[in-house]
Amino acid sequence: MVHGEVWTIKEFFTYPNEYIYWPITIVMYPYITGLVAGAFVLSSLYHVFGVKQLKDIAKFSLVFSFALLPVAMMPLLLHLTQPFRGIEVMLTPHFTSAIAAFGVVFSTYGMIVASELWFVYRKHFVEKALELKAKQSRSGVEGIFYLIYSLLTLGAYDISEHALEKDEKAVGLLAAIGIPVACFLHGYVGFIFGSVKANALWTTPLMPVIFLCSAVVSGIALCIVTYAAVVSMRNCIYRRKKKDNPSLPDDPTIKPVDIESTRTTVKYLIAFLILAFVLELLDMIFRIYTATKSWDILRVVIFEHDLIKVFVLQYGIGNILPFILLLLPGLTVRRAVIASTCILFGVFMMRWNVVIAGQTFSSSYSGFMEYHMPLAPVNLETLKEGLAGLIAVIVTPFILFFCFNKVMPVFGKPDSH
Amino acid sequence: MINRREFCKKAMVMAGGIALPLSAFQLFDPKSLHAEKNDGNSTRWIFLVDTHKCVGCGFCVKACKSENEVPFETNASRTWVERYVVTLDGHTYIDSPKEARNGFTSTKIDQQHHGLKDVKNEDIAKGFFVPKLCNQCDKPSCVQVCPVGATFRTNDGVVLIDRKWCIGCGYCVQNCPYGARFFHPVHHVAEKCNFCYHRITKGLKTACVDACPFGARKIGNLKDLSDPVTKVIMNDRVGVLKEEYGNKPQVFYLGLSKEVR
Amino acid sequence: MKNHVWRPLYVAICIVVIVLLARTVLVPKDYGTHEQGYMYGTHRKGSIDDWKSMTVKYKGSETCKECHSDRFAEHASGAHAVISCENCHGPRGEHPENPPKLVIDKSRALCIRCHAKLPYPGSPRGSLPGIDPETHNTGLDCVTCHSPHKPQIPGFEDSKPEVKK
Numbered sequence: 001m002v003h004g005e006v007w008t009i010k011e012f013f014t015y016p017n018e019y020i021y022w023p024i025t026i027v028m029y030p031y032i033t034g035l036v037a038g039a040f041v042l043s044s045l046y047h048v049f050g051v052k053q054l055k056d057i058a059k060f061s062l063v064f065s066f067a068l069l070p071v072a073m074m075p076l077l078l079h080l081t082q083p084f085r086g087i088e089v090m091l092t093p094h095f096t097s098a099i100a101a102f103g104v105v106f107s108t109y110g111m112i113v114a115s116e117l118w119f120v121y122r123k124h125f126v127e128k129a130l131e132l133k134a135k136q137s138r139s140g141v142e143g144i145f146y147l148i149y150s151l152l153t154l155g156a157y158d159i160s161e162h163a164l165e166k167d168e169k170a171v172g173l174l175a176a177i178g179i180p181v182a183c184f185l186h187g188y189v190g191f192i193f194g195s196v197k198a199n200a201l202w203t204t205p206l207m208p209v210i211f212l213c214s215a216v217v218s219g220i221a222l223c224i225v226t227y228a229a230v231v232s233m234r235n236c237i238y239r240r241k242k243k244d245n246p247s248l249p250d251d252p253t254i255k256p257v258d259i260e261s262t263r264t265t266v267k268y269l270i271a272f273l274i275l276a277f278v279l280e281l282l283d284m285i286f287r288i289y290t291a292t293k294s295w296d297i298l299r300v301v302i303f304e305h306d307l308i309k310v311f312v313l314q315y316g317i318g319n320i321l322p323f324i325l326l327l328l329p330g331l332t333v334r335r336a337v338i339a340s341t342c343i344l345f346g347v348f349m350m351r352w353n354v355v356i357a358g359q360t361f362s363s364s365y366s367g368f369m370e371y372h373m374p375l376a377p378v379n380l381e382t383l384k385e386g387l388a389g390l391i392a393v394i395v396t397p398f399i400l401f402f403c404f405n406k407v408m409p410v411f412g413k414p415d416s417h
Numbered sequence: 418m419i420n421r422r423e424f425c426k427k428a429m430v431m432a433g434g435i436a437l438p439l440s441a442f443q444l445f446d447p448k449s450l451h452a453e454k455n456d457g458n459s460t461r462w463i464f465l466v467d468t469h470k471c472v473g474c475g476f477c478v479k480a481c482k483s484e485n486e487v488p489f490e491t492n493a494s495r496t497w498v499e500r501y502v503v504t505l506d507g508h509t510y511i512d513s514p515k516e517a518r519n520g521f522t523s524t525k526i527d528q529q530h531h532g533l534k535d536v537k538n539e540d541i542a543k544g545f546f547v548p549k550l551c552n553q554c555d556k557p558s559c560v561q562v563c564p565v566g567a568t569f570r571t572n573d574g575v576v577l578i579d580r581k582w583c584i585g586c587g588y589c590v591q592n593c594p595y596g597a598r599f600f601h602p603v604h605h606v607a608e609k610c611n612f613c614y615h616r617i618t619k620g621l622k623t624a625c626v627d628a629c630p631f632g633a634r635k636i637g638n639l640k641d642l643s644d645p646v647t648k649v650i651m652n653d654r655v656g657v658l659k660e661e662y663g664n665k666p667q668v669f670y671l672g673l674s675k676e677v678r
Numbered sequence: 679m680k681n682h683v684w685r686p687l688y689v690a691i692c693i694v695v696i697v698l699l700a701r702t703v704l705v706p707k708d709y710g711t712h713e714q715g716y717m718y719g720t721h722r723k724g725s726i727d728d729w730k731s732m733t734v735k736y737k738g739s740e741t742c743k744e745c746h747s748d749r750f751a752e753h754a755s756g757a758h759a760v761i762s763c764e765n766c767h768g769p770r771g772e773h774p775e776n777p778p779k780l781v782i783d784k785s786r787a788l789c790i791r792c793h794a795k796l797p798y799p800g801s802p803r804g805s806l807p808g809i810d811p812e813t814h815n816t817g818l819d820c821v822t823c824h825s826p827h828k829p830q831i832p833g834f835e836d837s838k839p840e841v842k843k
Binding site: 469470471472473474475476479480483484485486502519520521522523524538541542543544545546557560561566567568569570571572577578579580581582611614615616618619621624627628630631 | 709712713714717718719720721722725726728729730731732733734735736738760761762764765768769787790791792794796797798799800801802803806811
Binding site: 087090091092094096107111114115118119122154155156158163166167170 | 681687720
């Protein structure tokens with residue numbers, strides 16, 4: 001079978017070689033990259049612009065952004081028909097291709113986030129390393145942790161007041177550099193699609209900007225949801241422990257979800273939501289108004305085949321409903337979380353409606369293709385690019401976050417940056 | 418303080434100083450001048466399709482598949498033939514059942530998911546066949562977008578794919594306006610027509626040209642002015658597909674119609 | 679170390695150096711930008727030879743003449759002269775060494791590629807001798823009555839239109 005044949009249904013006339021070549025994995029790629037960029041921008045709001053209310057969520061979103069980072073690469077690797085050659089993008093990048101910049105931009109961004117994290121957690125690393133070093137007998141696990149922490153200090157054990165001040169400056173600087181790089185990272189993902197001249201739906205110079213705005217929206221929304229979920233989970237665990245063992249001392253880091261911080265975050269969320277929505281609308285109005293050759297078939301795709309996906313799921317549930325929920329007075333954490341979940345879903349639908357819908361019409365403009373995501377893996381192709389691959393991509397960031405949180409605790413140490 | 422005259426003087430000297438090497442670079446580069454006039458190659462492979470001669474037998478597709486080791490049952494092909502049936506009421510029906518590897522043997526039009534559409538002979542205004550293959554573009558967008566340099570244009574103008582270097586991202590497939598590319602079911606890398614590069618470089622014609630009984634397909638060398646194909650392209654009125662994409666396709670068509678996609 | 683602030687930068691530089699070293703090992707020597715310039719000519723040079731070394735399977739009708747001169751002459755005098763031998767006999771390959779015998783396609787499916795009647799105005803297909811495969815002597819192979827090399831049945835020559843070359 002040809003690659004793509006298993007999940008493609010063709011209608012009327014399509015070129016024989018046309019299939020849906022970019023399936024669900026490529027929907028996840030801009031989605032996850034968007035979450036990375038958005039989460040980072042949110043954390044930078046605190047570090048660069050000094051939005052004090054975001055202090056708690058800033059640290060969280062930074063670590064979460066780092067956990068999402070390797071996952072952004074995952075759907076791409078899963079998608080390649082030759083995954084073991086993926087490294088060639090780093091070895092022999094061909095820079096006339098929009099994809100070739102991936103290696104450079106992605107690693108630059110990764111290094112910035114990693115460095116920023118290092119400065120934020122350096123004090124913690126040093127303290128832990130020294131603490132474990134001082135221990136007379138280390139257990140196996142402690143031995144491993146000692147090794148990790150000593151490596152992470154990079155040999156810099158100076159945690160004097162003066163040194164920490166320098167750290168703080170470095171964090172501010174890195175966060176400032178990080179914002180344009182994060183924006184570039186995602187804007188360029190939009191460019192990958194926007195520059196495909198052979199695809200009538202994708203090719204628009206607005207694509208990078210649209211992708212960027214919706215990326216920030218989704219990133220902030222994910223941080224609100226995950227932050228609230230993690231805080232409540234910690235509270236819940238603590239309460240259960242306290243019930244079993246009432247003599248447990250009070251933990252100062254256990255506090256309810258900070259509504260002030262959530263409200264401030266929501267303000268930025270709404271701003272970017274409006275921007276993203278307006279730009280998408282502009283794109284559509286422009287297409288309707290100019291009605292070039294491709295509009296005949298795009299109209300059928302948008303207003304007939306994908307009517308529900310575009311107007312109900314993406315704009316309705318993903319944009320308008322959360323917009324109303326967030327603007328109603330007396331915002332509670334629960335409502336913010338529900339609205340954010342809707343937004344996350346809406347942005348996913350937006351990615352779907354770009355990536356998949358862009359491939360559901362033939363470039364002969366005389367026929368259509370329909371995508372059916374393979375659920376049960378019957379061969380390697382459907383395993384990698386079907387439901388199994390999708391679940392792997394969704395689950396991995398949370399596993400990574402759990403691991404990172406063991407080394408770089410997101411909660412506690414109320415006095416650190 | 419700098420006065421106005423001095424400022425103007427200095428500015429002019431500086432502008433001149435910057436412009437001089439730049440202009441020299443532009444004017445006295447014999448290499449680029451030569452490249453523009455003549456790229457130094459004696460061969461530029463081109464293709465001529467005469468739709469007036471095609472009967473839709475599909476022998477070209479059959480020969481292509483076995484010559485280029487694409488399994489016959491693969492639902493994709495390096496070359497294919499399309500049928501256009503225009504009815505008296507202005508409808509255009511297009512199909513290419515199984516890339517026409519078995520030819521067109523029925524009046525029924527393959528609407529794929531919607532089954533077969535029977536168009537009555539008396540309702541047909543015109544019907545014709547259009548063979549398609551890779552256009553070996555002068556400005557191939559598929560090559561431009563390959564992130565690893567696994568596809569390229571040779572000096573004689575054919576676009577090749579490096580099967581040992583292709584990572585299989587599918588970006589080239591997405592960027593081809595002609596739908597010429599697909600994934601090889603055995604090698605799992607991008608695949609497309611390369612004018613039977615192993616044949617034309619040995620002085621043979623492509624497998625499809627040899628298989629065509631009616632001379633609807635011809636391959637030629639644009640640099641050779643005595644080549645009959647070149648003469649047709651020079652002297653006759655030929656068209657190309659989807660010029661608006663700016664790829665400068667090098668497969669030329671006689672008898673194109675507005676219905677052809 | 680004077681200033682610890684630069685340490686992440688050193689790590690980053692180390693990573694870049696490792697990638698550059700890996701490049702020299704993993705990238706083939708003939709990979710690079712060749713005559714066609716950066717955009718269209720960046721590739722592994724050996725790939726051109728890879729394609730050139732592919733085996734030629736269809737050798738062309740002219741190569742059949744030497745051994746099968748009688749059959750060749752018969753075919754050349756008939757209405758099917760325009761059809762290459764290998765269209766029905768299959769690709770010659772290294773015949774007679776390999777394969778020693780070619781498998782001839784005598785199926786109806788092969789003949790109706792051209793001879794299923796499709797009377798389209800504006801297409802040469804309509805002027806080919808055509809039948810309706812659903813009704814014309816169904817169940818019988820075409821070669822039962824028609825010789826593939828000289829398909830016109832004696833006595834019926836005039837009733838069939840000429841095949842245009």
